[in-house]
Amino acid sequence: MSQTISATRVATLVGAFDRSPAYAGLAEAMTELIGDGRIGLGVRLPSERDLTEVLDVSRTTVTRAYQLLRDGGYAEARRGSGTFTQVPGGRSRAHDRALVPGTGDGDTIDLNCAAASAPPGIAAAYAAAVTELPAYLGGHGYFPAGLPALQAAIAERYAARGLPTDPGQVVVTAGALAAAALVAQAFTGPRDRVLVESPVYPNATQAISNSGARLRAVPVDPGGWDLDAVGAALDEVRPTLAYLIPDFQNPTGHVMSEADRATYARHLRRTGTVAVVDEAHQSLALDGQEMPRPFAAFDPRTITLGSASKSHWGGLRLGWIRAPHEQVERLTRARLGLDLGAPVMEQLVLTRLLANDDVVERHRDRLREQRDALLAAITAHLPDWRFRRAGGGLAAWCELPLARGTALATEAERRGVVVAPGPAFAAEGGLDRFVRVPWSRPAPELEEAVRRLAAAWGVVREQGAAGPRRPARVMVA
Ligand SMILES: Cc1ncc(COP(=O)(O)O)c(C=O)c1O
Structure with a gap:
């Protein structure tokens, strides 16, 4: 009803x-x-x-x-x-439109996807990895837990961040999103509840709810996590899992402090809820700051999701799960019903890329420059928008003075720039006062995008409620 x-x-x-x-x-x-x-x-x-x-x-x-x-x-x-x-475009707008190609006129700036192009060094890593491939061709090529060398390289990264990890705790997947789907499949069903944040990376919540679990959202405010609300929601619904993004939360860019991680972990222990921690953006600290220790250092039951997409390149399609030993068997079994493993070639490439930080450092330099250019342009052209300067990640979460995010996205699209409005990230509706603007393109393109956004915003602000706000096209992703 x-x-x-x-x-x-x-x-x-x-x-x-x-x-x-x-x-x-x-x-x-x-x-x-x-x-x-x-x-x-x-x-x-x-x-x-x-x-x-x-x-x-x-x-x-x-x-x-x-x-x-x-x-x-x-x-x-x-x-x-x-x-x-309803909202313009209907609920289909509530999907990250990352996978939708541009509108095709060649001039459109696509800021829908918070993911950058490949940094220099990726092609060289592919070329080098080809020379290692023959050693694997004599086998069947299926590695449901991952290439041992890659598992070891990932485990080493955790150890360096203060979280001792055995390679056997790592399951390599085809991206963090596939990892989220796998965890949901292994640990939840229609009787389970899963706590999620709102705003949130919508493809992950969709992946999680595909297993039949029901989601309960807790807001992430402009100031960060409201841990009292988290505690209350946990007590009320006693969820099986809690999906959270404590490192450059997508889309808000927040980083959860160590003190908050400890408190959050205490709440989780009280209700027997296991954290599923998405660290997709963790390596993108752009101001040289030290990042807090991994959430799993505060609660050993934590299941951590990692990704090579933001640190290196989305086209690698590689991610992983780090889980307590006792859960790995269950995850690997669930995995056998999905895809049997990630591609060997890309795993060889990533193993090489993880051997040193040169590529990531260059990537961060580029993103820092782009972030600074984007935020300066927004400040200059859109003085009535508010945003917090995130210390990393890939996007600015901008608050508009009016709840017209969807209308803005629609008008902006007509003017050749695609952005995702707040409702795309809302777990339970609302957030039309926000728009996510990623710094994923070169600076001149970002500056032009902001000029177009400012023109679009001028129209939307003038129109008020009276103007046409139907989206130019209905999005699916
Ligand atoms: C929080 C978060 N998790 C997961 C993903 C997807 O990662 P992958 O490309 O590894 O599947 C993204 C991509 O935007 C993301 O922002």
């Missing part, structure tokens, strides 16, 4: 809306509430008659306001059952 919202509740939420003219002011206020998530998605709005009575306005005011909501993509009429809330 769908949720409904009463006319009285809508009246309380819209408060003293702008009445010049009233229909536009009402539509504006309701658009804001739907975009913010204060009125949820798929909620049946009060009938025009009820709202007319409670607001003490004319029936035409409410009729025209609802019409504006529908035109803007914030509501839809369902024959015989009423008017229901």
